[in-house]
Amino acid sequence: xxxxxxxxxxxxxxFSVAYAALTAFALLDRRRTSQLRRxxxxxxxxxxxxxxxxxxxxxxxxxxxxxxxxxxxxxxxTHLAELLGPRFPRLTxxxxxxxELGQIDLVSADxxxxxxxxxxxxxxxxxxxxxxxxxxxxRIDSQSYMIxxxxxxxxxxxxxxxxxxxxxxxxxGTITWCNAAYLDLTESAAAGxxxxxxxxxxxFALTDETLIEGESGLHRVALAPAQEERRxxxxxxxxxxxxxxxxxxxxxxxxxxxxxxxxKEFVSTLTKTFxxxxxxxxxxxxxxxxxxxxxxxxxxTGLPAxxxxxxxxxxxxxxxxxxxxxxxxxxxxxxWRQQMSDLVAAAERGAYEETWALPxxxxxxxTGRPHPDGAVALLFEDISAEISVSRxxxxxxxxxxxxxxxxxxxxxxxxxxxxxxxxxxxxxxLWGRDPSTSLQDITFTDALRGWQSACAPSPVWDELHRFIxxxxxxxxxxxxxxxxxxxxxxxxxxxxxHGSTLVAxxxxxxxxxxxxxxxxxxxxxxxxxxxx
Numbered sequence: 001x002x003x004x005x006x007x008x009x010x011x012x013x014x015f016s017v018a019y020a021a022l023t024a025f026a027l028l029d030r031r032r033t034s035q036l037r038r039x040x041x042x043x044x045x046x047x048x049x050x051x052x053x054x055x056x057x058x059x060x061x062x063x064x065x066x067x068x069x070x071x072x073x074x075x076x077x078t079h080l081a082e083l084l085g086p087r088f089p090r091l092t093x094x095x096x097x098x099x100e101l102g103q104i105d106l107v108s109a110d111x112x113x114x115x116x117x118x119x120x121x122x123x124x125x126x127x128x129x130x131x132x133x134x135x136x137x138x139r140i141d142s143q144s145y146m147i148x149x150x151x152x153x154x155x156x157x158x159x160x161x162x163x164x165x166x167x168x169x170x171x172x173g174t175i176t177w178c179n180a181a182y183l184d185l186t187e188s189a190a191a192g193x194x195x196x197x198x199x200x201x202x203x204f205a206l207t208d209e210t211l212i213e214g215e216s217g218l219h220r221v222a223l224a225p226a227q228e229e230r231r232x233x234x235x236x237x238x239x240x241x242x243x244x245x246x247x248x249x250x251x252x253x254x255x256x257x258x259x260x261x262x263x264k265e266f267v268s269t270l271t272k273t274f275x276x277x278x279x280x281x282x283x284x285x286x287x288x289x290x291x292x293x294x295x296x297x298x299x300x301t302g303l304p305a306x307x308x309x310x311x312x313x314x315x316x317x318x319x320x321x322x323x324x325x326x327x328x329x330x331x332x333x334x335x336w337r338q339q340m341s342d343l344v345a346a347a348e349r350g351a352y353e354e355t356w357a358l359p360x361x362x363x364x365x366x367t368g369r370p371h372p373d374g375a376v377a378l379l380f381e382d383i384s385a386e387i388s389v390s391r392x393x394x395x396x397x398x399x400x401x402x403x404x405x406x407x408x409x410x411x412x413x414x415x416x417x418x419x420x421x422x423x424x425x426x427x428x429x430l431w432g433r434d435p436s437t438s439l440q441d442i443t444f445t446d447a448l449r450g451w452q453s454a455c456a457p458s459p460v461w462d463e464l465h466r467f468i469x470x471x472x473x474x475x476x477x478x479x480x481x482x483x484x485x486x487x488x489x490x491x492x493x494x495x496x497x498h499g500s501t502l503v504a505x506x507x508x509x510x511x512x513x514x515x516x517x518x519x520x521x522x523x524x525x526x527x528x529x530x531x532x
Contacts, residue, residue, distance in 0.1 A: 047062045056076040063128075066083070080126075103119070114129055164249055165203075166247075173202050176199065182203070189223050218236075274294040278382075280379065280380035281293060281296070284313075286373055293308050303317075303321070325359050325360065328357060346368055348370050350370045353368070362382060364383065365379075409424075411424045411504050414447075414503070415499070464493060467501070476492070478492040491505055
């Protein structure tokens, strides 16, 4: 029993010691965490930041002044890393190991400052102080001065290396500051001693005439450098600063001015070209309003200029054409409106092309073409003369064909290439085939084969074949041939212009034997006579 009591006592004592140790560690841990979350009286003037993860829990007044030394971008931790990064290049990499190490001491690149970082239970404490100690107030001022100096160096570098001319001037126009690009421009714009001295002369004279239309406060100004023939263009903006001074920027617009000049010249050239075109042009934008037209449109349609200048809609434009009787008269208004809707749809696809026979007797060819950005162009072309010539030519052809059909002779005309180009009704009756019904070209060989099949053998066919193929001067000749039914035909062969040949068949006396009246020898074709 005594041994058992002794063992129990030892267990109780060990448990008590362990509990006491754990309690002491917990108290120490809470005490350390509590110390990290608050500042001591001695640290009130020091630069101390307390973070939980990346959230700022607390900061001494000196630390807050340090944060306010430069404009803040993003979260507090990101801003602090940007401020301290140039002085502590390894800050971002080393701070990642803080949770594992518990404490990190960093010395600045110039050796003048030291950053102590402590971490416990998710709380990080950053203390920034001079490496060699020193007066607290002086220490705070030196840290803020370093931050502001870095910010000032960055701004100076940005201003100096910016290729755009930048300057600051008083309300009276006196230059108080400018960057290197402005000074270079001053030297190129002035000659000799004029470019020397301070303050530099103002370069840009801004007036109401230099304002760019539609751009608030933006001026376009031209400079004529002393050593250059062409002018240089700039888009200039002035911003009023607190206190009355103005900050100016100038952006080179040489390429923009050159492009605008080229565009104006191109538009001017197009305008002159459109003005000289005999074809009427009407371009409607995507909202179907008349955006562009040429003088020929007024001449062809008779529409007044004030109506076209008012930018009428496409439907109004077509209604006006109908009222002026400058389009085909429709059977009824409903079908006409449907026809106009089809016109617009076809023009958008580029498939509209029609011939308008006007009540005035004129004939117009109207073509619809799609343009970029949904625009549609209508082209009006007066083809009355062309239609008149075509009709006259067709009438002449029909008259000529009717004349040939009225002749009793069977006539066939072959081109220089040996293709049948013309025949008459007597030819179709004689040989039992009408060439006008064939969709394919009929050659002399095809025709000769049909003639031979319907006639008795004769040497005329060989001579005729040779005559057709002969070039140079030829003389007319004639011969007689016999059909298979015993009838006799008179065959007359005559050369025509451009190497064509006329072959005419007429019925002769049946008692006369088929024979060649004038033997068509090769030498005979070369003799002088009627021919071509």
